Amino acid sequence: MRGLLSKLERSLEQFLGTSKVKSKDDAKQRLKFLLIHDQVDLSAAQLDQMKVEIMEVISRYLEVDADGLEFKLNKEDGQIALVSSVPVKRVTQRTAVVA
Amino acid sequence: MSQCIVVTSGKGGVGKTTTSANLGCGLALAGKRVALVDADIGLRNLDLILGLENRIVYDLVQVIEGECKLKQALIRDKRVEGLYMLPAAQTRDKNAVKPEDMERLVLELKEQFDYVIIDCPAGIEQGFKNSIAGADRALIVTTPEVSAIRDADRIIGLVEANELPEPELIINRYRAGMVTRGDMMNRDDILEILAIPLIGLVPDHEDVIISANKGTPAVFDDNSVVGQSYRRIAGRVMGEQIAFPSFDQSDEPNFWSTFKRWMGFAPAREVV
Secondary structure, three states: OHHHHHHHHHHHHHHHOOOOOOHHHHHHHHHHHHHHHHHHOOOHHHHHHHHHHHHHHHHHHEEEOHHHOEEEEEEEOOEEEEEEEOOEEEEOOOOOOOO | OOEEEEEEOOOOOOOHHHHHHHHHHHHHHOOOOEEEEEOOOOOOOHHHHHOOHHHOOOOHHHHHOOOOOHHHHOEEOOOOOOEEEEOOOOOOOHHHOOHHHHHHHHHHHHHHOOEEEEEOOOOOOHHHHHHHHOOOEEEEEEOOOHHHHHHHHHHHHHHHHOOOOOOEEEEEEEOHHHHHHOOOOOHHHHHHHHOOOEEEEEEOOOHHHHHHHHOOOHHHOOOOHHHHHHHHHHHHHOOOOOOOOOHHHHOOOOHHHHHHHHHOOOOOOOOO
């Protein structure tokens, strides 16, 4: 019943030309992400683990805004790059020396 | 100059065999001498799509093992001058052939034919390695689906790692109506992801199944939109500059078709 309703809703949207659901955009976005990870042979979970480890190091020196944190693999002109953006709240310790 | 072209995809069921058959027939219709080789050992199907299944005497493995001469195993297609098929063995497995064997076989075929088309099995294992061993050029077949595109990307990497030139892409089963609705990635979306040149765009059409039922590839039918797509692909393979027609415009949904779909009177399948 629920499936039928959503189908009907979709049909109505299509009929009225108001459909905002574009499944091809999902496909494209998911594929772009997946193919980069396939190519570097690093899963999203492994990337997350790497992020945690790198953040451990960064936090020794800087207090960062975890909400604004970005950490991803990008591909441009065939070149894969690790792109990260780490918003800094403030410096935590000026004299930090790691033994 | 003869050329060996491998038709590959990674994923199964995207239309490698149909593409190989139509491309081979299309090239022969254009006056070229063509050998179609079924490299899918153990799961042969090219013979069936071409309607030559009842004429097989010897197969590829028997040629390689020296049980018969190459000439004896090649089946001549009587519908068009210069078209021959070398069937795969049905009762053997892919390990019966090594890449060096295929290389030797392709060299021998290239002495007699303008084009040697290899119908590659699905997968990235032995059958794939055998298929690309003697190839000069690779055509990648994909459909506008996430799984097919992911596998195509993997295959493109493997083809390039094997020192073949940049492969060319055939997008199969393109449904203009779905593209218009935003429910299927369009040509540019796919090319952006896979980043190789496009050589063919084939609409999803019932002619493919009908022609397979009959054993007569669609390319023989002048009136088939699928056949026309394959004829253009054959032209491009021969180096001709042929524009891609826009399937999208021919199938813009109008009020009436949308109304019919809405009312549940949609056609059984999309015609583009």
